[in-house]
Amino acid sequence: MSERTITPRNRGFLFLDAHPAGCTRLVNDMWRSVAAGPAEALGEDAPVALVIGSSAGYGLAAAVTGLARVGIRGIGVSFEKAPTERRTGTAGWYRTAATAELAREAGREMLFLNGDAFSDGMKEQVADLIEQRFGRLDHLIYSVAAPRRTDPETGVTYASALKPIGGTARTRTLVFDEDGKPDVREVTTDPADEDEIAQTIAVMGGTDWERWVSHLAGRRLLADGFTTAALTYIGSPLTADIYRQGTIGAAKTHLEQTARALDARLGELCGGRAVTSVNGAAVTQSSTAIPGIALYTGLLRGVLGGRMVSPADQLSQLWDQLTGVRPLVTDDEGRVRLDTWELTAEVQAAVADRWRTATTDTITDLADLDWFRDSVRQLYGFSVPGIDYSAPVETDVPWPAG
Incomplete structure (x- = not known):
């Protein structure tokens, strides 16, 4: 037993520990928010799914909604750190344990693997x-x-960069000081060079996704009508300089090109489909690291309030399309668009108005900062309603047994 009281310690948007009970409650709440689908199938007739990146953000939503709505069985893959004597496990460690327990209670056969999804060893383990x-x-x-x-073939390690392409970018961003007070600042980011662009594409483009599909196809494991979706984001013109038109955007373009090539290949191989799924804005551990995204997301929430569509609701829509409950509809680039609620002209105009007038003095009136702060803290299991944070909690939670 290793019970202790856990208090949040953070450096900006990064927290040093996670709260197991808070992480568990959030996964349970997400599961309960999902409506059972009309095509739910159980037992040996249930769809077999592989979710790569199943412990956080939209990947977590994919795993939970797939289990709760569709009744999938299969495998989730993520890369998380175990608890130690000094530190808790990562939030994704506890979220995975909670997801596995809910799957077990619901009678879903779902296995969870912890390791490097980029490695050929993990691909072989999953295939087996x-x-x-x-x-x-x-x-x-x-x-x-x-x-x-x-890269498992060459052994070369690539590092991604958050930079604009073609020129310096100046964007507004939101930070909080040590007392939690908001500060709207302008940040300047120098442009990426060709090597940084290439390395970002190597990390975040479609290369590894294609390797996964090729490996499983080579093992003759793809079912007739197999479908695959890589989750992506386009975002607002307000953040385009650093995001869609920057190094990340170059990687996302590569991902979409990969989807089109895979779609043609799978159609011939097994009557299958490959798409990218463009999801809407959300507070995730990866998005908070991108300059401007925190400010934009807080302002978007200020405009939309409860009309923002949660990751769970978006992934429910995606599962309906992948499983044939609804037609699989794509745009001209082969993308499933689950972000239309965010990118309407009306919504973007309202956010742009607030973006232009946002200052440190006015931001509390323009953005939903309470929601944003809570959302960031909840990524690590804090600020979750119903959790007694003064009570000791067991931190030595085991990884789900296979």
Whole structure:
């Protein structure tokens, strides 16, 4: 037993510890928010799914909604740190344990692997499990956000960069001081060079997704009608200089090109489909690291309030399309668009008005900062309603057994 009281300690948007009970409650709440789907299937007839990046953000939403709405069985892959004597486990460690317990209670056969999704060793381990336990794979969701990737063929490690392309970018961003007071600042980011662009594409583009599909296809594990979706984001013109038109955007363009190539290949191979799923804005551990995104998301919430569509609701829509409950509809670039609620002209105009007038003095009137602060803290299991943070909690939670 290693019970202790955990208080939040953070450096900006990064927290040093996670709260197991808070992480568990958030996963339970997400599960309860998901409506059971009309095409739910259980037992050996349930769809077999692989969710790569299943412990956080939209990948977590994909795993939870797939289990709760569709009744999937299969495998989730993530890369998390175990608890130690000095530190708690990462938030994703506890979220995975909670997801596995809910799956067990619901009678879903869902296995969770902890390791480097970029490695060929993990691909082989997953393929072996699919072959031994399930016999086929119906769906693959790819949702990996990582700062670096080691190419398993060459051993070269690539590092991504958050930079504009072609010129210096000046953008407004939101930070909080040590007392939690908001500060709106302008930050300047120098442009990326060609090597930084190439390295970001190598990390965040479609190369690893394609390797996963190729590996599983080579093992003859893809079911007839197999579908795969890589999760992505386009975002607002307000953040385009640093995001969609920057190094990350170059990687996202590569991801979309990969989707089109995979779609043609899978259509011939097994009557399958490959798409990118463009999701809307959300507070995630990866998005808070991008300059301007915190300010934009807080202002968006100020405009939309409860009309923002949660990751769970968006992924429910995606599962409906992947499983045939609804038609799989894509735009001209082969993308499923789950972000239309965010990018309407009316919403973007309202956010732009607030963006232009936002200062340190006015930001509390323009953005929903209470919601944003709570959302950031909840990424680590804090500020979760119903949790007694003064009570000791068990931190030595085991990884789910297979």
